[in-house]
Amino acid sequence: MSSVKSGKSWIRQPIVVVLGHVDHGKTTLLDKIRGTAVAKKEPGEITQHVGASIVPASVLRKVAEPLKKYFPKLKIEIPGLLFVDTPGHELFSNLRRRGGSVADIAILVVDIMEGFQPQTWESIQILKERKVPFIVAANKIDRIPGWKPNHDQPFLETIRKQDPRIVSRLEELIYRLISQLYEAGFMAERFDRVKDFRTTVAIVPVSAKTGEGVPELLALLTGLVQRFMKKRLVTSEEPAKGVVLEVKEEPGLGTTIDVIIYDGVIRRGDTIVVGGKDKPIVTKVRALLMPRPLQDMRAHEGKFVSVEQVVAATGVKISAPDLDNALAGSPIFVVPSEDKIEEYIKIVKEEIESVRIKTDNIGVVVKADTLGTLEAVVEALKRENIPVRLADVGPVSKNDVLEASVSKNHRPEYGVIIAFNVKILPEAEEYAARENVKIFRHNVIYKLIEDYIGWVKQLREQEKIKELESLIRPGKIRILPGYIFRRSNPAIVGVEVIGGVIKPGYPLMRKDGMRLGTIMQIRDRDNVLKEARAGQSVAISIRGRILVGRHVDEGDILYTDIPKQHVHLWLTKYKNELSDDEKMVLKEIIEIKKKQDPFYGLVFGS
Ligand SMILES: Nc1nc2c(ncn2[C@@H]2O[C@H](COP(=O)(O)OP(=O)(O)OP(=O)(O)O)[C@@H](O)[C@H]2O)c(=O)[nH]1
Numbered sequence: 001m002s003s004v005k006s007g008k009s010w011i012r013q014p015i016v017v018v019l020g021h022v023d024h025g026k027t028t029l030l031d032k033i034r035g036t037a038v039a040k041k042e043p044g045e046i047t048q049h050v051g052a053s054i055v056p057a058s059v060l061r062k063v064a065e066p067l068k069k070y071f072p073k074l075k076i077e078i079p080g081l082l083f084v085d086t087p088g089h090e091l092f093s094n095l096r097r098r099g100g101s102v103a104d105i106a107i108l109v110v111d112i113m114e115g116f117q118p119q120t121w122e123s124i125q126i127l128k129e130r131k132v133p134f135i136v137a138a139n140k141i142d143r144i145p146g147w148k149p150n151h152d153q154p155f156l157e158t159i160r161k162q163d164p165r166i167v168s169r170l171e172e173l174i175y176r177l178i179s180q181l182y183e184a185g186f187m188a189e190r191f192d193r194v195k196d197f198r199t200t201v202a203i204v205p206v207s208a209k210t211g212e213g214v215p216e217l218l219a220l221l222t223g224l225v226q227r228f229m230k231k232r233l234v235t236s237e238e239p240a241k242g243v244v245l246e247v248k249e250e251p252g253l254g255t256t257i258d259v260i261i262y263d264g265v266i267r268r269g270d271t272i273v274v275g276g277k278d279k280p281i282v283t284k285v286r287a288l289l290m291p292r293p294l295q296d297m298r299a300h301e302g303k304f305v306s307v308e309q310v311v312a313a314t315g316v317k318i319s320a321p322d323l324d325n326a327l328a329g330s331p332i333f334v335v336p337s338e339d340k341i342e343e344y345i346k347i348v349k350e351e352i353e354s355v356r357i358k359t360d361n362i363g364v365v366v367k368a369d370t371l372g373t374l375e376a377v378v379e380a381l382k383r384e385n386i387p388v389r390l391a392d393v394g395p396v397s398k399n400d401v402l403e404a405s406v407s408k409n410h411r412p413e414y415g416v417i418i419a420f421n422v423k424i425l426p427e428a429e430e431y432a433a434r435e436n437v438k439i440f441r442h443n444v445i446y447k448l449i450e451d452y453i454g455w456v457k458q459l460r461e462q463e464k465i466k467e468l469e470s471l472i473r474p475g476k477i478r479i480l481p482g483y484i485f486r487r488s489n490p491a492i493v494g495v496e497v498i499g500g501v502i503k504p505g506y507p508l509m510r511k512d513g514m515r516l517g518t519i520m521q522i523r524d525r526d527n528v529l530k531e532a533r534a535g536q537s538v539a540i541s542i543r544g545r546i547l548v549g550r551h552v553d554e555g556d557i558l559y560t561d562i563p564k565q566h567v568h569l570w571l572t573k574y575k576n577e578l579s580d581d582e583k584m585v586l587k588e589i590i591e592i593k594k595k596q597d598p599f600y601g602l603v604f605g606s
Helices: 026-040 057-067 089-094 118-129 155-161 164-183 214-228 338-353 371-383 398-410 426-435 445-470 564-571 580-594
Strands: 009-011 015-020 052-056 080-084 105-111 134-139 187-190 200-205 234-236 241-250 254-263 265-267 271-274 281-284 287-291 304-307 309-311 314-319 331-334 364-368 388-393 416-420 438-442 475-486 491-502 507-510 515-524 527-529 537-543 557-560
Touching (some): 015 026, 026 052, 026 214, 057 214, 089 118, 089 371, 105 118, 105 214, 134 164, 134 214, 155 200, 164 187, 241 314, 271 338, 287 309, 309 314, 364 398, 371 388, 371 416, 371 445, 388 398, 398 416, 398 426, 426 438, 438 445, 475 537, 475 580, 491 515, 491 557, 491 580, 557 580
Parallel strands (some): 015 080, 187 200, 364 416
Antiparallel strands (some): 052 080, 241 254, 265 309, 271 281, 271 331, 475 491, 507 515, 515 527, 515 537
8 A cells, every 4th residue: 555654653644534514515525636636646556445535645745836835844744645535424423433533634614605504513513522623625615706717726826816806705705604613612714824723723715616725725634634643643563443434235245344444454364353233243354355446447357456455544345254233333453363352352342332322211212323323313412411211223123112102201302212314113113103202313413303302392382381371370350340140159240350361260369368269161241261361351150169248249359369389480480471460460469378378479599
């Protein structure tokens, strides 16, 4: 391979990932970079890996050449850059490494015309959590109205050829990114104005379409890793460490794993340990496969060539027996000697157990297709303070529904299954329908979480409405003189609502706090009403202990008799749900009730 070796240790290619919102240009940018690598490589240099592409040092040198006058000190010391090919969060998730990522540095692509979008914020969050440094590619500068494209030129060249009006528009757009990054907790600046790259995120204006700015993007990545990450990039002829990016069926090969090796060497015949669905898999490398160079492609030869060994950093396909249950996102280790197998099984097991969750807590059930996405979904849920009862890789099973229904009995909002990119087994679907357990599914993490949170909000809103409905509201009425229709059992009188509201079922009390019975019905002539509000005159029937003429009389004022717990809720959780006149009536009610119970209407801490 093309790694630079000095004795038994060398500096490997940094592993670069591209993240960003959908349609902001990740794929186009990667294609551009790949195209540059292919066009400018030296004969015989391999740029295509499995799941990754290399931009070799020779290409970096050529690309950086026109930048010499701006950055005279830039010297290429790394053997190249390894770009993980498939952009997007889901694959990035599989680059997981305990407490961090296998990715050394990231490019966050933002469409400069659109600025930050939901997945941009999410990408930053993930990069922060995984402690991956990043630079921002402010993409699609060619779409600024009036932009004159200068294909593949450095940004610092093309900007000099633009109209001043366009330059100031670009500055405005960059400023918007700077403020959005500030909101996300980062200082940022256009790359050529950054004084300290350790504290400031560099923004490189680029066009993935015209290639403008791409030279600086590559030069900056190179410069940054050389300056700040050299130690991390030192590797040696030790047994390899890597991570499983994808598990794939290949015709004629069976199940294979696409792996990013970030440290050491792996050889054909090596014993490897890799995470499996039930337990770690121990197997022997049958073949190490690299993509066959395009010019050698012949129909009968297949897409891959077999190699004896590969060294970090590389993307390689491993063919080996027993990989059917391998887990994407799991670590992979070459075992140095047979007597160390148990030790490595333990390491892999522990790492996988650190992502899986199995508790008796009340919380949601999470199922995902890979260990990496499982971890990402669980982390996204944690950010939203949503507890997790169970998290595992694999399809949604009947047992998952059972676990969710346990949560549901305690907290309905947690009695759900959050499924990322997995199947739901038929019996699970049936059982979920029967148990009324909701299953959320999506193949974009933030959408999945958003759907769930939206549903919880709705549920809480419904619960709130239900609770509010059950509370007795403040109401004040006056018995109208001349409107006593019946004195008792039930008493029927005409009343005027002076303040607040009355409803059937509300208990009433006198001005001195004596309970009088409960409103049975409210009528306005022949109409039965659900409620009567301030200003309305209605007839009400009152059931219970009341004898008009003895307990109350014409012209008397009555209040709704609000239980103590209800008053507490009106004064705390629902204090914004009362109208002004209801609030005034509530005050009067509290004055009355306080005489019997000094704690009535008292809110501690207020
Ligand atoms: N004008 C212009 N168009 C661009 C540029 N980069 C990308 N595009 C266009 O923007 C659209 C989306 O680009 P993609 O590269 O597919 O975006 P993506 O971020 O990879 O999208 P997903 O893979 O769907 O997440 C395509 O139509 C591209 O041609 C650019 O620099 N300038």
